[in-house]
Amino acid sequence: MFDKKKKQVDIISVAKAANVSPSTVSRYFNHPELVKLVTRRRIETSVRKQGYIRNRAAQTIHGIRSGTIGVIVPTLDHAIFAEVVQSFSDTVAEQGFTILLASHGYDQQREYAILRKMLEHRVDGIVLTGLDHDDAVFRLIDSQTIPSILMWNYADDARYPSIGSDNNSAGAMIAEHLLSHGHRDIACMFPPTRGNDRAQARFSAVMETLTDAGVSVPDHWQLTTVYSISDSKRDTLKLLNRTDRPTAIICGNDILATGALYGAAAAGLRVPDDISITGIGDFKGSAEIEPALTTVRIPAKRIGHEAGLALSSAIINPGSVPTGLHCKPKLMIRSSSKPLHRE
Amino acid sequence: MFDKKKKQVDIISVAKAANVSPSTVSRYFNHPELVKLVTRRRIETSVRKQGYIRNRAAQTIHGIRSGTIGVIVPTLDHAIFAEVVQSFSDTVAEQGFTILLASHGYDQQREYAILRKMLEHRVDGIVLTGLDHDDAVFRLIDSQTIPSILMWNYADDARYPSIGSDNNSAGAMIAEHLLSHGHRDIACMFPPTRGNDRAQARFSAVMETLTDAGVSVPDHWQLTTVYSISDSKRDTLKLLNRTDRPTAIICGNDILATGALYGAAAAGLRVPDDISITGIGDFKGSAEIEPALTTVRIPAKRIGHEAGLALSSAIINPGSVPTGLHCKPKLMIRSSSKPLHRE
DNA sequence: TCCATTCATGAAAACATTTGCAAAATTATT
């Protein structure tokens, strides 16, 4: 007859059973050193017996941190974002934060809506992917007092502190690599750049580097291919079946490059002897594929980790602004590219 | 002089500016049809001008749904979990839910801690990955009133409604496929099964099917390899460099199979002529790899979607228990396997 | 124009906590 009909256990019922006031129970959780050992024991027993679980919502309305961080990514379907989210999540979990995760599928309107929802949940901080966002998004964050960072890309003039790699240098690196190997007939395969500043930056850096070197890429060698191995395989095959063939293909990311590798194989070409193929990203598996992919490493794990560190310390330490950090991309020369005229 | 020192905007300040009571503002959001059009306009203006954002924490303590669903996965680092999470998240987002995501890295203790934290946030529902969990986890969920489902695996006698594929049949399918092709000298490469009921089920189903057919797998052909292309490539290479060589390798998932494919190539063997290799999962890219991988398709997108549907409707419709659903795995015969003695 | 409806709004209680302040209990000091 004791528990009256499904009564949710709250701090009051715990207090009653432990014969103390609710305040003391609250203190037991938040400032245990302020409550006497024996009382602590009593409360602990009561908590355990009733299976009490604190209600963070009730804490949160007191202006106490919610313990959540909002993470907004374009999609998780790309292994690389999953990796960065995983590492971010692990890092902040150590500081007691849980992540609220949502993806917008490269739709800026949706990003705004998601952000609003996260703010309704009173997240303690916000992580956005990439540098470019709708102005409304920035304004909304500006109007809040929580810290916010841009993850994945880096630029020192970004609207918020950014932690990631500079995609311009990534693009330039790979283009220079191929140029230095004597390639002049170069095709490019990039994902649609709309709403995707990473791809945009890589692409324009590649083109600029080539142009500066006096190399121009004919229109029909500029492929726009969605992020998919099968599509890039198909497009590559089509490209390579023409009479005029490039000696190298620069792909906007490793997925496209993987498809390109398969496409080259399907076209009966040997990589790198007949054609060089490069990626950007250095995804899991890129080093193991045959032939191992020459690419630019974007250190996803490190980026997620550093971002988690920066944001959680900005939260814990209010007033301190998180600082940006450039996680430098690195050229990984492997077997899918080689000098043009040698051998 | 109007806004006194950084005062957070709340429903009261909005009400004041709109010259109505807080109750009316609350109604404006929750039952707009109950407030007069002109008043609605006035409130809208006030909301916009002050940049008011509702506080879900304050709503939640009224027993109103938090609008969050807790999702616990072993890791996001496996593309396949990222895929299922993505599709789950998209589905529930349509119903207005946001996901709280965390991963435990196959550590049951951590899973319990994560679950607790999510309950503190008063999630409206819980999704766990796989069938097997610490008993404390189940008991904790039992003590709550929120719906909960097990995603990824299916079993009709699972502790909670499960939505996913039956890994036993997946394992049996692939073993039968190879047997039906005349293979008798079969090696197995599986990830560590500890804390991983998926792998466990697949492995035991494979072994059982083989044993039933009178085929036994010698110990040194039973490889335990962590989820990594490079490790499985290395282990495969080692295996294939022995004098006794299997005619087929059954891999516990497509990542291992991918590594095995590379390993076979590195050992100078042709797949499927010299050796057949199979995976389980049908990950993105498995159909495009050369040679295209024979595997068992676990429909990740569908699983995530169905799970999202089931859970959100169980939440919206309290009292209704979500029902389990078997998303059948499907044998995908491609080019990495072929009959033994023919041709 | 008056009364009965219906509609729109506000007052106040409720939700599950935290916290500043003061009272009570304990311990230390003389």
Place this chain on the structure above:
DNA sequence: AATAATTTTGCAAATGTTTTCATGAATGGA
């Protein structure tokens, strides 16, 4: 043993909402 200092606890107000109930304002029918 009496007082002072310190530790532990409870009271009550506060947090940002929602919701029930009651009241006042419009509207319709006679």
